[in-house]
Amino acid sequence: MSITPNQHPTLAAVATLLTLLALTNPQPALTKKLYKYQDAHGAWVFSDKPPAADVPATVSALPVSESPVKVSIRNRGTQETPVLAAINDYYGPIEVEISAERIENMRAEPPLPVRVVVPARTEMTVVALKPTGPRWRYGYQVRAVLGDPTAVHRPEQPYAPPFAPGQRFPIGQAFDGVFSHQHPQSRYAVDLSLPLGTPVRAARAGVIMEVAGDFFDGGADPKYQTQANAVRVLHEDGTMAVYAHLHPDSIRVSPGQRVERGAWLANSGNTGFSTGPHLHFAIQRNAGMELVSIPFKFAGANGSAITPVAETLLIAH
Numbered sequence: 001m002s003i004t005p006n007q008h009p010t011l012a013a014v015a016t017l018l019t020l021l022a023l024t025n026p027q028p029a030l031t032k033k034l035y036k037y038q039d040a041h042g043a044w045v046f047s048d049k050p051p052a053a054d055v056p057a058t059v060s061a062l063p064v065s066e067s068p069v070k071v072s073i074r075n076r077g078t079q080e081t082p083v084l085a086a087i088n089d090y091y092g093p094i095e096v097e098i099s100a101e102r103i104e105n106m107r108a109e110p111p112l113p114v115r116v117v118v119p120a121r122t123e124m125t126v127v128a129l130k131p132t133g134p135r136w137r138y139g140y141q142v143r144a145v146l147g148d149p150t151a152v153h154r155p156e157q158p159y160a161p162p163f164a165p166g167q168r169f170p171i172g173q174a175f176d177g178v179f180s181h182q183h184p185q186s187r188y189a190v191d192l193s194l195p196l197g198t199p200v201r202a203a204r205a206g207v208i209m210e211v212a213g214d215f216f217d218g219g220a221d222p223k224y225q226t227q228a229n230a231v232r233v234l235h236e237d238g239t240m241a242v243y244a245h246l247h248p249d250s251i252r253v254s255p256g257q258r259v260e261r262g263a264w265l266a267n268s269g270n271t272g273f274s275t276g277p278h279l280h281f282a283i284q285r286n287a288g289m290e291l292v293s294i295p296f297k298f299a300g301a302n303g304s305a306i307t308p309v310a311e312t313l314l315i316a317h
């Protein structure tokens with residue numbers, strides 16, 4: 001954001017806000033219509049678009065929660081001596097960086113760029129700007145990444161398979177999967193071939209940091225890459241689990257809620273960048289203004305630890 005000489009900045013002065021995993025719907029609405037019907041092959045279809053006129057369908061109202069900006073920068077000072085504060089509305093910490101785009105006849109305390117970790121649901125002063133001469137001017141950029149960069153992955157035990165005990169499902173894509181696991185955020189992700197509507201269970205206890213449940217469609221088109229229903233769980237060690245491609249109108253948890261290992265989070269679906277019903281599961285951490293996935297192991301028989309391998313069967317004990 002650029003500020004003209006002696007001009008007061010707006011209250012929400014966010015120039016560039018990068019969360020690296022968009023889980024919120026940018027177009028909130030009061031309700032959506034969910035159409036459920038069978039296609040010509042007998043497969044059930046769930047969509048926000050009605051079928052052809054001769055196809056019977058069940059219609060239900062799907063509530064959509066408001067999605068306010070969850071990270072913002074506010075001036076808590078004056079027009080002449082702005083004090084920029086970061087506000088974090090997530091139920092988990094974020095790392096915020098403010099860097100100078102242009103500063104003329106002003107001094108920043110502390111000098112820019114500056115990074116701070118803002119705890120969950122709090123506000124923190126980041127930088128104060130003071131004029132050093134006439135016709136002062138300033139502009140700045142903001143980045144924000146989910147998580148605390150000091151977090152260290154220390155699971156109490158191997159992760160439970162994210163479905164009910166006694167069930168077994170194939171691992172369609174594992175670490176370094178060639179189809180869609182080449183980005184740092186998903187390099188160590190696992191795609192589990194869960195049929196549509198399978199209950200998804202928490203692999204580890206934690207706090208629900210963020211939820212998205214307003215998307216209906218999916219496919220291999222890149223336009224769907226940020227349109228997956230998902231739940232993010234913050235663990236005690238500061239790492240985060242992501243459960244993605246969830247079914248519309250199936251999420252059973254809310255931001256800020258504490259969940260235990262095995263809790264029913266939602267049902268599997270086919271939303272977002274997906275070629276068929278499955279569950280995308282990953283453990284992530286903030287590696288210093290970058291969200292990355294990290295290796296993990298699932299719990300096997302008798303508490304053994306299993307590294308996910310593609311095209312093998314994962315069994316929940």
